[in-house]
Amino acid sequence: MNVTTEVVRDRPSAKSKTSAGWSILKRDWFLYLLLIPFLLWYAIFVFKPMYGIQIAFKDYSVFKGIEASPWIGLAHFQQFLESEYFWRVLKNTLVISFYSLLFVFPAPIIFALLLNEVKNALFKKTVQTLTYMPHFISVVIVAGIVTNFLSPSSGIVNLLIEKLGGEKIYFLAIPDYFRTILNSMTIWQGTGFAAIIYIAALAGVNSELYEAAVIDGASKWKRTLHVTIPGILPTIMIMLILQIGGLLEVGYEAIILLYQPVTYETADVISTYVYREGLVNGRYDMATAVGLFNSVVGLLLIVFANRISKKYTESGLW
Amino acid sequence: MLESRGEKVFYVFNYIILGLFALSTLYPLLYVLSASLSSPQAVVTGDVFLYPKEFTLTAYKAVFKENGVWMGYANTIYYTVAGTFTSMVLTICGAYALSKKRLKGRTFFNLLISFTLIFAPGMIPMYLNFRDLHLLDSRFGIVIGFAVSTFNFIILRTFFQAIPEEIEEAARIDGAGDVRVLFGVVLPLSKAALATISLFYAVSRWNGYFWAMVLLRDEDKYPLQVLLNQLVVKMKPSESMLNDISYSTGETIIYATIIVAVIPIIVVYPFIQRHFVKGVMIGSLKG
Structure with a gap:
């Protein structure tokens, strides 16, 4: 496992970087697979509403939705x-x-x-x-x-x-x-x-x-x-x-x-x-x-x- | 160790103060129980103080006749079981993956998630998010929308981090794949922590009321706590509860409703208490 990282350090070319990326993915694919639903949950139920905070600066209309509502500042x-x-x-x-x-x-x-x-x-x-x-x-x-x-x-x-x-x-x-x-x-x-x-x-x-x-x-x-x-x-x-x-x-x-x-x-x-x-x-x-x-x-x-x-x-x- | 006179006085007072504090937590529940088993007249005139007067079960009969209470119970059990299961699956996924130091991007994701501890999106953006996702008045919305508690995630991640890497390596040498390592080695080793986290989730599900009140419209989907808000806090026992027995007051019915709602917690509490204490201890070590 350490071999790949050493290779990267010796030859920091673009090609070896992508291959290092692949080997990391190959090694840790299971961890990333576990991470997907977890991060997706945070994205949908925590970070998406954070994005919605912008209506504090908008004249929000239910029909126009969050993005199309006009900005009105403070x-x-x-x-x-x-x-x-x-x-x-x-x-x-x-x-x-x-x-x-x-x-x-x-x-x-x-x-x-x-x-x-x-x-x-x-x-x-x-x-x-x-x-x-x-x-x-x-x-x-x-x-x-x-x-x-x-x-x-x-x-x-x-x-x-x-x-x-x-x-x-x-x-x-x-x-x-x-x-x-x-x-x-x-x-x-x-x-x-x-x-x-x-x-x-x-x-x-x-x-x-x-x-x-x-x-x-x-x-x-x-x-x-x-x-x-x-x-x-x-x-x-x-x-x-x-x-x-x-x-x-x-x-x-x-x-x-x-x-x-x-x-x-x-x-x-x-x-x-x-x-x-x-x-x-x-x-x-x-x-x-x-x-x-x-x-x-x-x-x-x-x-x-x-x-x-x-x-x-x-x-x-x- | 020799004690001075002042210290002896202190010890006596200490026992008295702590004893009184302990009794003050016990007494309200004891009174509610006694009142629920007494006749309404005895309660209203103030005869009941410690134990039931004019013992009767009519208040409980009225509570159990109420369909809403059964429905609320069923809903609460559903939200607790389905919710805790969903929470555990997601929390284990995230905590295990982000407990691995070798994982690329780990620091970034951990920071991102820790940030949500000190800055939350707030009530209205969350509500609008549920509306945009068409999860208003939806049982599924309640189950999935509050699945992960960042605090519980950190406790579990801290616990996974403490498992020596050598144990996993040994299993790999024996030919176990990633999936086997997680299910066959890591999770069985973490039984105590998993029990603690499940209980944290289950108790907060059982007791949760605010978002259920905000997101649910249909009374058939109400968990017990939302129902209790109407029956017990707003003190409006339903028509059918009062009519049948021709009560002058719903007071004993209210107390019986409290007991019916609180019994499951009181019964399991002695068994789960030490897990909670353990959870707080793990959580207090900075993650």
Whole structure:
């Protein structure tokens, strides 16, 4: 097998290049055969729609199709930036993401650190099994449980409030509660499973460092602060970069399930706006432009976060 | 190791906090189960808190009488089985081919595919693509359109890369061709990884709702999750469910529907959990 490559190196003429091409194809024909359906799938279902993003700059008409529709430049972007919805959806997206960074992101780290201190193996295993479980339940069911528990007529939460002598509250119709409900739901469903990656990282922290710290008389808290957390910092940074990259994505599937027109003022984010504008109102070109705005900002954020992280912690995605 | 008083207090609190967190994941499901087995009156008045009151199975009878639920179940099973199979075939093809360092163009293709992790085409271009391909309201569209997850592809590629080349060489010396090497050597060696990836695909198929809701029109094609969105989240139990039993409220029917939908996952969950943990571990090693 190495012979062919050496031949190519000795005589880099056009003729031997094609024959080298043939011998590569002859050697790896099976791998290329496997690659065809796989790449075809990406071409049809990922890259072809990427080509369709151009309608963000066009006056798209269903009858003319993507290519024949006339270019109109940045008109859709301008219209979006000037619309009354722009600030609402941008603000909601940023606020929900900010709360998510503040509360949802650290939850699995804290959970993993606490679990790491548990010595009773059975207790540890039980807690893990129970807390991983919600990850496997669909977001529809979780949202269903939330809506029904918070229901003003017969939800358990309001029944309890009433028993304790309080007034019933229609939680999901009050804009002020929406973000808290959404992020609590995410924490409930995702914390246990998201902790796995940190639990694995914790298992990899050098135990000699702990022993040295104990000999030096470091307290539990100091050991956590100076040995454990630095040990899992690369993992935390990578997860943080990913989180920042997805900052504008926010869990729109969950939002679409939970929000209603009365809570749009705090619940409507860029993605849900794209969904309504595009799939409900049929303004495909406008919605694509808004979606592209979202993706590009997301892309810039992840590149930026990666650069910062590489500069200060030497760990990054690429 | 000697423990200071502060550390002892910490340990006690730690057990309490973790215990409460674990219970908080268990309780909602326990309540839903109990409520689904109680009389509507007991649920509405708040008598049910931990275990069923005025035990009855009428809510389940109403759920099982509903044809839509059976249909949704059948559709979900179809999407899960056909979808997971399609996903596995395509993912194995790509992951095996692109795991080979000697393959020309490998770096380029890998970069191209990794790029889709940080930049996706977006909801509307994807929808229009399905429309242009005449895959709206099509079961086949649901199965093929979401076949490959780039994340799963990377996990499997990483796994294939870790198989020593010598093992394949040895099989070749014994006279095995390319096809035999893949099916007779590589895939049997990768059983654990294949199981993990299949489960990742199967669970996301079972739970998927958004694109099914967007792409399907005909109710006969709805998977369970789309149906649940109407029955459980929008809290609109169908007419026929309510009429038969002359309920004052659909509350217990809703809870019974949740249980019926979640049971398969809860039953298999203890067996698949460790595979998932393993998958996350492989995935966390950078591909």
